[in-house]
Amino acid sequence: MELDTLVAQCKAGDEIAWEALVRRIQGRVFGLCFHYLRDREEAREVAQETFIRIYRGMKSFDGSGSFLAWSVRIARNCCFDRLRKQKTLATHGAATIDDPDYGRELVEKREGFVDTQVRNQLLRKALDGMSAINREMILLKDIQGLKQREIADLLSIPLGTVKARSNRARTELAERVLDLDPSYGA
């Protein structure tokens, strides 16, 4: 079933559609929360809070934009609220991700698990070394797949800035990955 159809049914009060919607996007919401918070338990709590906010705000979603982008915006706000509470926003850049489950679901289906795990850890390490804005650009555009216009609205920056910065961020990530492993992509 299409996501838009599910959303419409949820707005009409269909609880089964709501459960289907939760199952459909739980991985993306949880992955996004984990990317920001770097802790499974924290990410779980914030992902649940995100869904509660989505549920309560469903009627206010007018459908003018992408539902996924709307969900990402809510999840991001929830994560930033939590980070503010933890007062770890300032030191967040130095954190590292060691969770081997990160991004496992889809990649595991495509290739061998060991290779995937190694590549994911490589990418995470490279992402950790990037500036916060470039890392977020990679997260929103290349990982979450948001459109440039949606990212510009979300971050309140001009569309041209998003275009320029996203290319720069991709190139920076590729260079960092190659620095860590020159055989990446060979």
Added chain:
Amino acid sequence: MECTRFEELLFERLEGSLDEARSEELTAHATACDRCGDLENLLTSPAQAGTGGAVVPDDLAESVLALTSAREPLQRALRQLDLDLPAMASMVPDDDFVADVMAATTVADKQRFWYRAREFWHGLAQRPRFALEGAYLGAVTVVLLVGMPWSPFADMREQVLTELRGQDSIVRTTLAEGTSRIGRISTVTWSRASEIMSGEVELPELALHPTIARPLAAWRDRVAGWFAAVWTSVFKPTFDWIVGPWTTNAGDLSSDAPAPPELSDEDNNEHPTRRSA
């Protein structure tokens, strides 16, 4: 030879990888077939090959190769990122996650109201300024309820004061009893102490050998004399100054109240060494 086969072999000859026998076959076909002959002329003519007849620098190919080979790992990495990054979008939470979300969202309307009320209250109470705001709100509420001329309970203060005035004798009696008792106990205790210090009380003989007991008794009497002097000049006036008003006020307060109770036997217990007057 077919024309399609000619095209394949022609490119091999241009690259220099075609043997001589095949090359002769190719030339024969190009002579016989106008179309293939034209194609061979087109590809082998420098002017038609895109160089415009200009002399190609010898190092051009090497420069292009060097440039592209330096970029190649980056291009490969970018292509690999296109595959790897979208796969990182999703991450599987634990099995109970959906059930927990459903429990938190799809409750009955009545429960939902209380759930929201509880969430609202928790959010409110966890704010750092909650206690200060609560106290401020409480004070404002009290003032509005009883403190203003138009308040609904404006006469409550007068009612409370009237009630208290009606109970005035009980308050006065209790206060008088307490202060009087404290004063009497203090007076008796400190009077005994002052008698000892001033020498009005004969201290017992020390049960020691006379050669030791006499100097010790003399030393003790001298110390007692010093204490008596300090007592009569400093402590007694200070004590009288502190306790006096209490006993006086207690007497005043208890003027219309029952007499304070007598001290118990324990309070009046005489010191065993007191002289009988």
